[in-house]
Amino acid sequence: MVQVKINGCVLELVQGDITEQDTEAIVNAANEELIPGGGVDGAIHRKGGPEILKELREKYSRCPTGEAVITGGGNLKAKYVIHTVGPIYKDGKSGEPELLKKAYENSLKLALEYNINSISFPSLSTGAYGYPIEEAAKIALSTVIEFLKKNQAPELVRFVLWGEKNYKAFEKVLKNLLSS
């Protein structure tokens, strides 16, 4: 586990399962149709129960890439699930960096709107959507750091990385960002 302070807030990296987190909100790596898929999305709907999908269907028809929507957490420990859609990686020159940044920013903005003090992110886009982990980690971490410097909230932002390889990639990128 790594913990650093940014502008009075805590930025944390842990290796683990996003569905087990007890932060007020967890973020889902959703798709534009908001239809439960594999990876993080499948795990959240399985563990959270049907209430989450029911609320999605009632409130939203879809969620464009880079945007975010919010529901309750169903049976999860988290009170809220913020569903955001990262870009599908093509070649890195098709707007993917900007869209990935927007997905993190819009999730964080929604957290502020709902007075959410603690939030857990998975590494968006780096599973089925194919974003190279180090490039994605740079965007993920620099976007969160920039947001915390500007807004001094949420109090806790946790990245929950699946497996040692993803965790190590984030750890390395964070070290580089903080020393530069």
Ligand code: ADP
């Ligand atoms: P995307 O479609 O945005 O790529 P995925 O859910 O396929 O989303 O994968 C995003 C990242 O989340 C990948 O790095 C994957 O290894 C990781 N991951 C998969 N399951 C979990 C989980 N239960 N908790 C945290 N991270 C997970």
